[in-house]
Amino acid sequence: MPYDCIVCVKQVPDTAxxxxxxxxxDGTVNRAALPAIFNxxxxxxxxxxxxxxxxxxxxxxxxxxxxxxxxxxxxDCLYRxxxxxxxxxxxxxxxxxxxATSYILxxxxxxxxxxxxxxxxxxxxxxxxxxxxxQCAEKLGIPQITYMEQMGELREGIVRVRRNIxxxxxxxxxxxxxxxxxxxxxxxxxxxxxxxxxxxxxxRAAAELAAQVKAEMPEAPEDLIAAEVQRRVEALRAExxxxxxxxxxxxxxxxxxxxxxxxxxxxxxxxxxVLKREGHVQxxxxxxxxRQLVRxxxxxxxxx
Amino acid sequence: MEPNREGEVWVLAExxxxxxxxxxxxxxxxxxxxxxxLNVKVGAVLAGHRVRHLVDRLIAHGADRVYLVDDExxxxxxxxxxxxxxxxxxxxxxxQIVMYGATPLGRDxxxxxxxxxxxxMTADCTDLQISDVTEARTGKVHxxxxxxxxxxxxxxxxxxxxxxxxxxxxxxxxxxVMPMLPADHSRKGTVVEAQVALTxxxxxxxxxxxxxxxxxxxxxxxxxxxxxxxxxxxxxxFRLLYELAGAxxxxxxxxxxxxxxxYIGKEYQIGQTGTTVRPALYIAVGISGAVQHRAGMExxxxxxxxxxxxxxxxxxxAHYGIVxxxxxxxxxxxxxxxxxx
Numbered sequence: 001m002p003y004d005c006i007v008c009v010k011q012v013p014d015t016a017x018x019x020x021x022x023x024x025x026d027g028t029v030n031r032a033a034l035p036a037i038f039n040x041x042x043x044x045x046x047x048x049x050x051x052x053x054x055x056x057x058x059x060x061x062x063x064x065x066x067x068x069x070x071x072x073x074x075x076d077c078l079y080r081x082x083x084x085x086x087x088x089x090x091x092x093x094x095x096x097x098x099x100a101t102s103y104i105l106x107x108x109x110x111x112x113x114x115x116x117x118x119x120x121x122x123x124x125x126x127x128x129x130x131x132x133x134x135q136c137a138e139k140l141g142i143p144q145i146t147y148m149e150q151m152g153e154l155r156e157g158i159v160r161v162r163r164n165i166x167x168x169x170x171x172x173x174x175x176x177x178x179x180x181x182x183x184x185x186x187x188x189x190x191x192x193x194x195x196x197x198x199x200x201x202x203x204r205a206a207a208e209l210a211a212q213v214k215a216e217m218p219e220a221p222e223d224l225i226a227a228e229v230q231r232r233v234e235a236l237r238a239e240x241x242x243x244x245x246x247x248x249x250x251x252x253x254x255x256x257x258x259x260x261x262x263x264x265x266x267x268x269x270x271x272x273x274v275l276k277r278e279g280h281v282q283x284x285x286x287x288x289x290x291r292q293l294v295r296x297x298x299x300x301x302x303x304x
Numbered sequence: 305m306e307p308n309r310e311g312e313v314w315v316l317a318e319x320x321x322x323x324x325x326x327x328x329x330x331x332x333x334x335x336x337x338x339x340x341x342l343n344v345k346v347g348a349v350l351a352g353h354r355v356r357h358l359v360d361r362l363i364a365h366g367a368d369r370v371y372l373v374d375d376e377x378x379x380x381x382x383x384x385x386x387x388x389x390x391x392x393x394x395x396x397x398x399x400q401i402v403m404y405g406a407t408p409l410g411r412d413x414x415x416x417x418x419x420x421x422x423x424x425m426t427a428d429c430t431d432l433q434i435s436d437v438t439e440a441r442t443g444k445v446h447x448x449x450x451x452x453x454x455x456x457x458x459x460x461x462x463x464x465x466x467x468x469x470x471x472x473x474x475x476x477x478x479x480x481v482m483p484m485l486p487a488d489h490s491r492k493g494t495v496v497e498a499q500v501a502l503t504x505x506x507x508x509x510x511x512x513x514x515x516x517x518x519x520x521x522x523x524x525x526x527x528x529x530x531x532x533x534x535x536x537x538x539x540x541x542f543r544l545l546y547e548l549a550g551a552x553x554x555x556x557x558x559x560x561x562x563x564x565x566x567y568i569g570k571e572y573q574i575g576q577t578g579t580t581v582r583p584a585l586y587i588a589v590g591i592s593g594a595v596q597h598r599a600g601m602e603x604x605x606x607x608x609x610x611x612x613x614x615x616x617x618x619x620x621x622a623h624y625g626i627v628x629x630x631x632x633x634x635x636x637x638x639x640x641x642x643x644x645x
Contacts, residue, residue, distance in 0.1 A: 015458025016596075031457065102419060126457055128576075129427040131415035134383070138419035143508040144383055146412045160512070166408040168516035172382075172509045264424030264470035268437060268451065271462045280609075280619060285628025287636050293608075293624060294640040302585050302606050303528075303552055303641075 002057035003116040003154060003176075005049035008105055008136070009042040009062050009077060011070040012126045016040075038073045041121025043189040045182045048151055049119045050081045050190065056154060058116070059083045063108055065093065065101065068207035071243055078200040079192030086112075087205045090247040092255060097263035098127075102135030104258055107251040109140060117159065118179040122147060130181070137179035145174060149185040205243035206233050305421065307471045309448070311400030312369070313339040314472075316390070316413070317350040317362055318405050320381070324358050326484065326524070327405030329365045331477060333485035334432060335403060336366035341434045342448055345369055347399060351389045353379035356495075363493035365485055371397075371496045377507065380514075381409055384506040387416045392500045394421060399472050401450050403432070406476035414476050424467030426452035426475045430580075430599075437466050449473070459576050459595035480524045480580040481603065523574065528554030528585045531574055531601070534561030535590020535611065535630070542567055544634050545589060551641050557581065559588075559597045575600035589630045593618025610634075 013034035022033040049060045062077035064070045065088040074085035088108050096104065109118060118137075123130035130146075137144035145161050149169060152160030162171045164183060204212075209232045213225050220228075236242040248258055256262060283289045297303040313335045318325040328348070335346045345368040350358060353376045362370050373389050390413065394402065402417075404410035406428045418425035431453040437446045450473040452465040467473045523529060530549040532542055542556070549556045557579075558572040574581055575597040586604035591597060593609070593616055601607070602621050609622035610630045619625045626633055 013457075015460060031460075098415065098425065099419060099422065127427075128456070128458075129415075130411050131418070131425060131427055134412060134415040135419035138387075138416045144412070144416065145509070146383075147408060164408070165516075167518075168514070170511060170515070171513040172511055174509050178508075264422070264467050265426060265452075265465050266439075266468065267463055268466040269464040271464075272460070280622045280625045283608075283624050283626045285626050285633050285636075287639070289626075290633065290636040291640040291643070293626075294637065294644060297585065297606070298644060300606075 001154075001156075002059075003052050004058050004114055005052055005060045006109055006112065006115050006118045007042070007046050007049045007060060007062045007077070007082070008118070008120045008132070009046060009064045009073050010039045010121075010124050011036050011064065011066050011073045012039045012124050013037075015125050036069065036072065038076055039121055039124045041123060041182060041184060042073075043121075044184050044186050045119040045121045045180075046077060046080060046082065047187045047189040048148070048180070048182050049117070051151065051187065052117060052154065053081075053083075061086065061112060061115075063088055063105065065089070065104060065108075068205060068211055071205040071208050074205075074243055075200060075203055076192065078203060079197045080190055081193065081196065084244070086244045086246055087207070088246050088251070089205070089207055090258075092248055092259050095260045095263065096258060097265045098129055098131040098135055099264060100258050100262035102132045102139055103262060104248070104251070104253060105132065106136050106139035107253045108246060109136070111246070111251045116176045118142075118177070120179065120181045122181045122183050133179060133181040140177075140179065142177050142179055143174050144179045144181070145172060146181045148180050148182045151186065200241065202236070202239075203241040203243050204232075204236060205245045207245055208243075209233060209236070305395075305398060305423065305471050307469060308398040308400055310344065311398050311472065312345045312347040313342065314347045314349060314394075314399040314402045315367070316402070316404045316410065317348045317358065317367075317370070318407060318409055319350070319352050319355055319358060322352070322355055322357070324361060325405060325407065327407060327410075327477070327479045329361065330479070330482040330484045331403050331405060332362055332366035334477070334482040335401075336485065338401065338432065338434055338450070339368075342400070344400070347371055347397070349373070349390065349393055351375075351378050351386060353377075359493075359495055360489075361487065363491050364487040364489050366491075368493050369496055370493060371498045373498050373500055375500070375502065377502055380511050382507060382509045382511075383412055383416055384508055385502055386413050387420065388502055388506045389500045390417045391420050393498060394472060396498075402472045402474045404474075404476045406478045410476045414474060418474050421472070423470055423472055423474055424465075426454060426465045426467075429454045429475045429477045430481050432475060432477065437468075439468060450475070455576065455595075455599050459599045478580050480582065483582075523555055523557050523572070523579045523581050526555035526581070526583050528552050528587070529557045529574070529581055529583045529601075529604075530554050530587045530589065531557035531559065531591060532562050532567065532589050533559040533591030533597075534565060535592070536562055536567055537590075539567045541631075544631065548587070548634050548637060551638055552585075554583075554585070554587075559591045559594075561592075561594075588618050588622070589634070591618050592616045593621065
């Protein structure tokens with residue numbers, strides 16, 4: 001029996017590998033200088049969906065919400081085997097917190113209509129909140145299974161999953177449809193397939209084409225740019241290489257629940273972690289130095 | 305929901321098979337402090353089956369009211385049934401703050417509840433404070449808001465999050481960062497027996513099998529921790545760290561680099577993705593001090609860093625720095641400790 005899977009993927013700054021070139025003079029991280037990558041756990045979510053399709057048949061649709069540049073991770077989804085990809089992009093969605101983001105994603109999933117399984121990575125490395133998956137499931141009114149570490153059988157509309165519970169694991173069964181969040185232990189993501197890279201490397205979303213045209217013809221009048229974008233969109237569509245692009249109107253979103261307006265949490269203050277040398281007692285690596293240190297710790301009652 | 309400034313400060317009393325999770329008691333202590341500032345009561349939500357015996361400990365650690373939901377269908381946690389309990393009680397009693405441990409259970413449950421209530425939710429806080437906040441956009445002053453403080457962006461920034469008007473203010477709080485108050489058995493509190501209507505739709509999951517591993521390592525309770533990093537170089541070399549830990553009555557921990565290199569098991573990992581610790585003394589050996597590691601140990605009372613690289617970031621948070629080879633330095637420490645006795 002075939003199953004239709006949806007995967008939510010995100011493009012994130014590579015916060016795990018902050019190199020010297022991404023550091024500011026004052027010792028803080030220059031976020032704009034970090035490379036944008038496929039959120040690592042979302043690759044495992046994509047792999048889980050592809051494995052369901054390979055085993056039982058069906059489809060894999062990947063959705064990414066973000067700026068036009070997020071189409072990069074959708075191309076990666078195509079390279080790895082996704083059947084359909086959708087870029088969810090709209091300026092009015094900017095500054096959404098997890099509640100607004102999950103509302104928008106759930107509206108997009110509703111717009112797709114029929115589905116059996118939704119896969120998400122457990123969390124994204126820029127925020128590490130792990131909230132969007134469960135919140136999406138609640139908005140869709142379907143059960144959630146978090147921290148999947150092993151996919152089990154799918155039989156007669158019931159999925160069996162082994163989930164990590166921190167100090168052990170449990171195996172649960174749940175009727176479909178269900179939303180599952182995936183941790184890296186679940187699988188080994190497949191690499192992009194060379195044939196698919198050749199086939200899809202020119203795939204673009206309309207918003208990417210618009211940025212391209214504007215960069216090529218900075219002086220051109222608006223209507224000329226619009227006409228050129230339209231020409232390129234149609235050309236790609238004819239080749240089957242146009243990445244679907246949806247905005248908030250397309251998914252029937254209530255604007256009061258999107259972006260800043262739909263986000264109850266507000267960032268009040270941001271403090272950069274400064275990697276600056278502060279004062280500490282230098283202890284020489286000698287018998288005398290160490291003896292003195294131990295003596296001090298005893299006097300301070302730190303060593304008993 | 306509209307802000308309810310008379311609302312209580314709530315804690316989810318996470319338990320498993322009738323024993324309370326440490327973080328539940330840590331949160332009771334924090335809730336006590338916040339509630340005293342706000343001049344309101346502390347409520348603890350205790351859901352499960354045959355869990356009444358846990359009420360006294362929650363009160364001794366700071367709760368004024370324990371909302372007890374005892375139902376055999378709550379014997380095992382699942383998102384749907386526990387979310388129904390939380391949403392029902394929050395709608396009835398309108399607390400102003402709800403805290404959960406940032407445990408696998410808390411991080412599964414809290415966002416589901418927040419989504420249903422359309423409330424703000426901040427994950428994995430390392431500190432919570434009460435303060436008046438002026439809204440930058442409107443200039444409006446909001447009295448006594450909950451400042452939800454957490455590392456973000458891979459630990460490169462500390463963000464303070466607030467929730468002006470879609471309450472309750474909800475947060476998960478990292479384990480081990482709030483000190484547990486000593487139990488005060490003379491404290492008085494009340495039990496509120498709560499009934500929550502559960503339906504089959506709240507319990508879609510069937511538990512087939514469960515496997516729990518006993519916690520072998522108790523890093524959170526250690527007074528002294530000797531932690532090794534990638535600079536240790538091999539599994540065998542960790543023996544020296546065990547020797548030092550043994551000599552001063554401490555526990556051994558590790559950075560992610562040491563765990564990823566296979567020198568030591570994952571249960572020893574300290575940092576953003578491991579355990580958060582705040583011992584009296586933390587000895588960082590061969591640890592460079594990536595932000596992810598520092599997030600899990602920088603609250604330690606005293607930090608000694610031993611590293612051959614004088615530029616290692618760990619020195620920026622250390623109280624004592626020893627630039628040198630740990631293979632020479634640790635034996636010196638062992639000798640100095642012996643002399644003392």
